[in-house]
Structure formats: structure tokens, C-alpha cells
Amino acid sequence: MNQIDQVLTSLRRVIRAIDLHSKQLVKTASVTGPQLRLLQLIRSQQGGTAKELADAMSLSQATVTSILDRLESRGLIARVRSQTDKRKIHPQLTDSGNALLDTAPTPLQDSFVRKFDQLHSWEQHMIIASLQRVAEMMDADTIDASPFLDIGSLDRAEAADLQGEKHSR
Amino acid sequence: MNQIDQVLTSLRRVIRAIDLHSKQLVKTASVTGPQLRLLQLIRSQQGGTAKELADAMSLSQATVTSILDRLESRGLIARVRSQTDKRKIHPQLTDSGNALLDTAPTPLQDSFVRKFDQLHSWEQHMIIASLQRVAEMMDADTIDASPFLDIGSLDRAEAADLQGEKHSR
DNA sequence: AAAATATACTTAGAATACAAAGTATATTTT
DNA sequence: AAAATATACTTTGTATTCTAAGTATATTTT
Numbered sequence: 001m002n003q004i005d006q007v008l009t010s011l012r013r014v015i016r017a018i019d020l021h022s023k024q025l026v027k028t029a030s031v032t033g034p035q036l037r038l039l040q041l042i043r044s045q046q047g048g049t050a051k052e053l054a055d056a057m058s059l060s061q062a063t064v065t066s067i068l069d070r071l072e073s074r075g076l077i078a079r080v081r082s083q084t085d086k087r088k089i090h091p092q093l094t095d096s097g098n099a100l101l102d103t104a105p106t107p108l109q110d111s112f113v114r115k116f117d118q119l120h121s122w123e124q125h126m127i128i129a130s131l132q133r134v135a136e137m138m139d140a141d142t143i144d145a146s147p148f149l150d151i152g153s154l155d156r157a158e159a160a161d162l163q164g165e166k167h168s169r
Numbered sequence: 170m171n172q173i174d175q176v177l178t179s180l181r182r183v184i185r186a187i188d189l190h191s192k193q194l195v196k197t198a199s200v201t202g203p204q205l206r207l208l209q210l211i212r213s214q215q216g217g218t219a220k221e222l223a224d225a226m227s228l229s230q231a232t233v234t235s236i237l238d239r240l241e242s243r244g245l246i247a248r249v250r251s252q253t254d255k256r257k258i259h260p261q262l263t264d265s266g267n268a269l270l271d272t273a274p275t276p277l278q279d280s281f282v283r284k285f286d287q288l289h290s291w292e293q294h295m296i297i298a299s300l301q302r303v304a305e306m307m308d309a310d311t312i313d314a315s316p317f318l319d320i321g322s323l324d325r326a327e328a329a330d331l332q333g334e335k336h337s338r
Numbered sequence: 339a340a341a342a343t344a345t346a347c348t349t350a351g352a353a354t355a356c357a358a359a360g361t362a363t364a365t366t367t368t
Numbered sequence: 369a370a371a372a373t374a375t376a377c378t379t380t381g382t383a384t385t386c387t388a389a390g391t392a393t394a395t396t397t398t
Contacts, residue, residue: 003293004275004282008206010300012227015184016385017307022353023386032353037177051376058181063355065378070353087363087376106173108307113173115306123302124172130299131179133292137284138186138277185355191383192356201383220346232385234348239383256346256393342397349390360379367372 007134021109029104031076034059037107038067039100042077042091049082050089076100176303190278198273200245203228206276207236208269211246211260218251219258245269 001009022033029036034057041053048056054064068091071077076097082088093101106113116124170178191202198205203226210222217225223233237260240246245266251257262270275282285293 003297004277004285006297007285007300008277009227010297010304011183011187013304013308014180014300015187016227017304018180018184019354019385021307026353034354049376058178058185059354060356061377062357062379066354069378085364085376089377108173108177112306116173116176126295127299127303128172128175128179130296131176131183131303134296134300135179135182135186138190138281139182188355188384195383203384218346228384229386230347231349231387235384238348254346254394258347340398342395344393344395346393347391350388352386354385355383357382358380361377363374363376365372365374368370 018108024109025105025107029100031071031100031104033107034067035071036101036104038064038071039076039093039097039104040107042093043098043101047090050091053091071097187277193278194274194276198269200240200269200273202276203236204240205270205273207233207240208245208262208266208273209276211262212267212270216259219260222260240266 018033025036026032031039037057038053041056042048045052045056050064050068051061054061057064059067068077068079068089071091072079075094077091078094080090080092082090116127119127187202194205195201200208206226207222210225211217214221214225219233219237220230223230226233228236237246237248237258240260241248244263247261247263249259249261251259285296288296
């Protein structure tokens, strides 16, 4: 198996594990992974707009809309329209949304978190650096066709940051 | 941002990049990422069954069924039932399926492959090792609730291998 | 040989995820 | 001030992904 195949295969395993966990989560916490993560972000980014939440989650606005729909229909959040700019929505946790968050587990399987915590510090850093490297190499691509990307450059973080502004030009 | 959050965030970025690329791919190759990867596996695992393909792709059988449906309806594959065991399906590439594969790009964006190839060998190995480590730590979880997993053990590869046999017990 | 179990696949239903098109509001240009 | 653009969100339509339940065929037990 060549190296790109190994990358592809292990990523697919990871994606599947996340998905399976999300589906397990429904049974214990009665919310899915993305729903739980969105709830957490609504709490931590108090007063944030739907768009800001989408960016923070690396999801499209359309996807966040549909997750908000489900959370709203279950009474976990409320959509509050901004007074100063009526286009904007500020999702707010309801009491039951807050209550659910207080008892919910992590959005990654506990046993993963436990195992990760037990790794040596250098290995944790290696894993995070590798994941970020892959993310940078991959999502730099999505800035249009990015025809003039200087591959040697080290500060990819900037390119990644630009992503959120794709529509602003 | 804590370490688990960094893992979660970079994974989400990677997943999104893969998804966006898959959607770009439709425009150039008229198949999605999963469809293309399935076609490749059908070619390389000549005579394999649907279940074997699902395992190789780390997908459920139901998902492979639905991807096969779409490929079949477009005439890219044919479902051939096994003579010796009529429960089994052996997907076969049609002529147009073969033709498409010959002209299709890689299932990861070309520019990612190019960038990855340009990394130093040690960095490539570090990335692959990290991804596999994460995959092992995550999908070892999916072996039922795995209540008696020895966390200290190093040979996680075995646990991961068992996954494919989940239904055989 | 009949009944019970197991395996391979499909179907049904739900959540996630996207792009593209649509609507409402805000900002900029003319 | 009117027209043109831009932004924020929603709607529509499609694909992917899962589980759970269903169907058909094979294997094992009784």
C-alpha cells in the first residue's frame, strides 16, 4: 500500500469512528456529536452569530442552519434576531439546553480522550502537529483553485485563516 | 484551546476539505470521492464481494449498497451474483467504468498529493504514523463497548484488525 | 429432514454536509 | 434617493453515512 493510500485509509477509519461515536452518543445523551459541539460553542461564544459558529465548526452555514433547526425544534436553543442588524441570528441556549450540556460527555469518545491523555507529551504534540499539517495542506486547496500557492512557505496558518473570508471578495 | 479541542478542530477541517474536494470532483470526473474510491477497489480487488469492499473502505455494507446503486444506475458497474453462494454479489466494472477510472484523478486533491510528496521523508512517516495512531485509538473503541481494554498495551494493530470480524461472532 | 442460526445483501428512516438559488436586510455606488 | 452589491440566513435537492429491520440463501443443530 502506497503512502497516499495509507493516509486515505487511516483518515477514513478516523472519520468512521467519529461517526459511529456520534451515533452511540444519541443513545446516552440524546444529541449527536455535531449537535453537542454546536451547543458547546453557543455557550462558549456567547452572543455569536450563526456564521461565526459555522466558521468555528468548519461547517457551511447551510449545515449549521439544519442543525439549529433540530436543536430548536427540541427546545434546546432559541433563535434570537439581532436588533442592530436584522439579518443576523444569535442562537441562545434555553434552560434545557444548558441542563443537557451540564450532563453531557465529551464530543469525542471518553476512552479516546483517556488514551490520548496517557500518551507521552511529545507524542501528543506530534499528533496535533501532524493533524494540523494535513489540515493545512488540504484546506489551503479549497481557497478557490489557489493557482499561485507558494508551497515552500511555512506560515500556512494565514492561508487557513483566509478561508473564512472566502465570500468577502 | 486545549489539546483535545485542537484534535477535534483539525480533524473537522480535514473532513471538510475531503468533502469539498469530493464535491469539486463531481464537476471534473462526474463521480464523487467515495464513488471513485469504490471503483478503484473494485478494479484492484477483482472478484471481491460487497462485504469485502465495505471492509476495505471502512464503510458499512448499507453504505456500499447505496453507492453501488448509483454507480449501477449510471452503468459504471454491474452486480454479478455469485454462482456458488447466491447471497454474494461481485461488483464488476463495465467498459465505461473502466474508461472513467483510466482518466480520473486521485481521490485526494492533486495539490495535496503534490505537497505531501514534497515533504521530507521523516515528516511523511510522522504524519502516517500519527494518523494511524489516532485511528487505532479511536476505532478500538468501536469494538462493542470494549469494557476490558488494556490501555497500556502497544500492539493496538491487533485490536484494529479484529474490527472486520465484529459480525463473525 | 426440520428448526434454529448465521451470513450477505437491501430497504427504510434519520442526521450530516454541501452547493446553488432564494429572501430579507445592509452598505456602497452612482 | 435609487440602483447595484454585499451579507446573513433559509430552502431545495443530492450524496453520504449510519442503525435497525427485512429478505434470501447457507450452515449448523436437533
